[in-house]
Amino acid sequence: MRPAIRAENPLEWLLLRLGLLPTPLLDGYWGMATSRALLTAIELGLFDVLRERPMTAVELAERLGTDLSGTEVLLGALNGMRYVRRRAGRYSNGREVTRWLSESGTLDLRESVLFFGDLWDVVSDLTGLVRSGNAGNLHYDGRGPDFWRRYLRGLGVFVPLAAPEIVRKARLPRGARRLLDVGGGHGLYAAGFVRRTPGLSAEVFDLPEACAVGREMVAESGVAEGVTFREGDARSEPWGEGFDAVLLFNLVHNLTPEESADAFRRAHAALRPGGVVVVLEGEHQGAEGDISITAGLNEMLFFLTSGTRVYPEATMRDWMSDAGFSGIRTRHLISMPMMVLITATR
Ligand SMILES: C[S@@+](CC[C@H](N)C(=O)[O-])C[C@H]1O[C@@H](n2cnc3c(N)ncnc32)[C@H](O)[C@@H]1O
Structure with missing residues (x-):
């Protein structure tokens, strides 16, 4: 596109x-x-x-x-x-x-577009940041509640459009009862899984600023029951264990390659045998030739906002395989054609 x-x-x-x-x-x-x-x-x-x-x-x-x-x-x-x-x-x-x-x-995209206004200064600084490589990570630089509200509300807008297809294609194990949504932010994907999976409850594990907004948004969505929030830094704090499913939706591109590989090891350890990890990321073919404008502009966006990259799908599959996952599958989404879903089993 x-x-x-x-x-x-x-x-x-x-x-x-x-x-x-x-x-x-x-x-x-x-x-x-x-x-x-x-x-x-x-x-x-x-x-x-x-x-x-x-x-x-x-x-x-x-x-x-x-x-x-x-x-x-x-x-x-x-x-x-x-x-x-x-x-x-x-x-x-x-x-x-x-x-x-x-x-x-x-779809009411006003909040998503308004969030781009928050990126105006950092985009203006591209030349300097390309020269120095000193891009920061806006998740950790003490931004206030208004920023976090625009950020997560802007992302939450897409959930009603995509959740039915994502839940169907994620294929949770039969009888799944516990889901961990790491970097789940607004909590609406977790709520989408709970709404469509009888007996399932979900825990959203995210930074405190994100959990504050997520609690509001999940309460507004009417699925507050069955979705809880745990505040913490997923890079350093324990994820827990025995989960049937771990979601990593739009999280990996905020992490460095080392942190990303570690996130897949942590996901593996948090799952019970037979449990599934589900990754949602922007498509990135990572071939030697031309890449799509989605992949190219996402690369730049996450460099600007997080000092990181959007990683090629093959790289993520390697990290998953190294962490011990099997049955790794990439699925394309009709509801969000610029995104891919990668699933794997412990
Ligand atoms: C792009 S948002 C994705 C939100 C949601 N998963 C989605 O797909 O719409 C990235 C989320 O990762 C969270 N995050 C970033 N770094 C994190 C960390 N170190 N520990 C926990 N959460 C983190 C952010 O707070 C934010 O909620």
């Missing part, structure tokens, strides 16, 4: 076909400008106000308490991006907003 430049008229179409459009100029400004315009619209609540009825720029600026000129240029950018449409001088939300940025749509 790649973002593409689409022609808006026959001349552009022809130049694009002939490879004569200077795409670096577009990537250089448009990438940053589209990201900022979308973030600002969500931060200001612009789409929420337009949901009431189509409005002129003057009406919208009054409702938002914003400068008219600033509102007009923002609307111009959003109209060009088709997030808003303009008819007879009035603006209304486009199809993408209705579908992806509102409560009644397919």
Whole structure:
């Protein structure tokens, strides 16, 4: 899946076909400008106000308490991006907003997009960090509750979409009773397994800041019973033992290679014989040739946010095998085609 430049008229179409459009100029400004315009619209609540009825720029600026000129240029950018449409001088939300940025749509991604705003400074610092290699890990640098809420709420948005398929494809052992979700954060995947597996209870093991948000979110989801939280650092504190399943969902990319290999050894020790480890990560073929934009941008993202990488699937399978797991299988997800599920048995 790649973002593409689409022609808006026959001349552009022809130049694009002939490879004569200077795409670096577009990537250089448009990438940053589209990201900022979308973030600002969500931060200001612009789409929420337009949901009431189509409005002129003057009406919208009054409702938002914003400068008219600033509102007009923002609307111009959003109209060009088709997030808003303009008819007879009035603006209304486009199809993408209705579908992806509102409560009644397919998925409400507003909180996920807002979280990207938290990464703005660190992304701006890319040149320096590539030079020095001194990227920190934002999980351990004392960020406050608002950051953690945006982070985990932004991730929790995807769970209703993906959980049914993940639970089905994870294939927990028959009669599974105890599940450990390491780095489970919002706890909604754990809750998804509990909801769909009679007799199962789950323990989410995560940093204290994450558990605080997770407890709120699981309570809101209505599956509080059967999901408990344990605060701790999974790199150094014991995981417990005798579990039927261990989930490592989007955790490994926050760990160094040494910590990742150790996490698989800890998962193995925490499982009963016949128990399963289930890993959810961004797809990364890790071949010698070109990689996908998902893999490439994820590599950069986790370097920026955690000082780490997203690891190729083959590397993770090696770590699992070295830890003693067998029956290692990679499964692709239809509900989240950019992610893979890797399962294995102790
Ligand atoms: C990207 S989030 C994934 C949350 C959830 N598992 C999901 O897939 O949506 C990574 C989670 O790992 C947790 N985490 C990072 N380092 C950790 C550590 N050393 N010990 C325990 N949890 C950790 C974070 O707090 C966060 O909740």
